[in-house]
Amino acid sequence: KELHSYTKYNTWDTVLSWINSIASSNPSLVSKQVIGNTFEGRPMTLLKLGKSSGTTKPSIFLDCGIHAREWISPAFCQWFVKEALETYGSDSQMTSLLDQMDVYVLPVFNIDGYEYSHTTNRMWRKTRSKLSGSSCLGTDPNRNFDAGWCTVGASSNPCSETFCGSTPESEIEVKNVADFIRKNKSSIKAYLTIHSYSQLLLFPYSYSYNLAADHSELMSVAQGASAALTSLYGTRYTSGPGASTIYLAAGGSDDWAYDLGVKYSYTFELRDTGYHGFLLPESQIKPTCEETMLAVKYIAAHVQKNL
Ligand SMILES: NCCCCC[C@@H](C[SeH])C(=O)O
Ligand SMILES: [Zn+2]
């Protein structure tokens, strides 16, 4: 296996070894749990960051790698864990965050797809599930959640890149995550899902043009988070509801989490705006992750203030 690097796009085997070593070398701050397997049988391994306490703490759920080709996304989740562990005890905000809350990090959601994009097709997006009756493979996990499922901005054609699946949560990866969040919904206060590319900070809804009940608060937090991000290297972000800011898209994880009651639900579209697109060079991993840390910490601080 290759050596793990925070400034490289690590393969799944390397990420899994990293998960295991991170958890075993920081037992007081980190634990790991497998929330289920993927279609091809890989373990969906969730990291839980936070000072251990006997009781259930309020938490933030952060996932990366829903879409296979968006390699900067899993790179960010690994970076977040590094920063959290590195700065706990020295950075007052991170210390307070991990003392008061837990942060669940799912470094790679769509592991099968991520692996396939490393070995076979760099531009793969979906899962790798097989639907009987079609020669085409995979469902778009971000159209497979039970939120306006398959009504707009999704396709019922298995060969489409935005195939919504045979039913909501037909994808075992989606069901595993949805089950975990449902089970912990009373304590999960924020849901952050990381994608690329376009430099956007999106929030519900994408399944309709209707504004979320918490639209004004979600918007002002998004604007503050984007401004924090921009302050580092000048990277420009656009904030807004998914439907009007990017496109109508039903079945998304953010809309589903929001309607479940997770108020602070955001989708990040990281760098860039199309010059490299999904093929963001490894030289941009560090700056992208450092600026994104500022946005995530801004949101986390707002969540903490509103506990
Ligand atoms: N819930 C949909 C949020 C807006 C669309 C996000 C992008 C990320 Se590649 C998509 O799933 O098409
Ligand atoms: Zn995506």
Ligand SMILES: [Zn+2]
């Ligand atoms: Zn995207």
Ligand SMILES: [Zn+2]
């Ligand atoms: Zn840093």
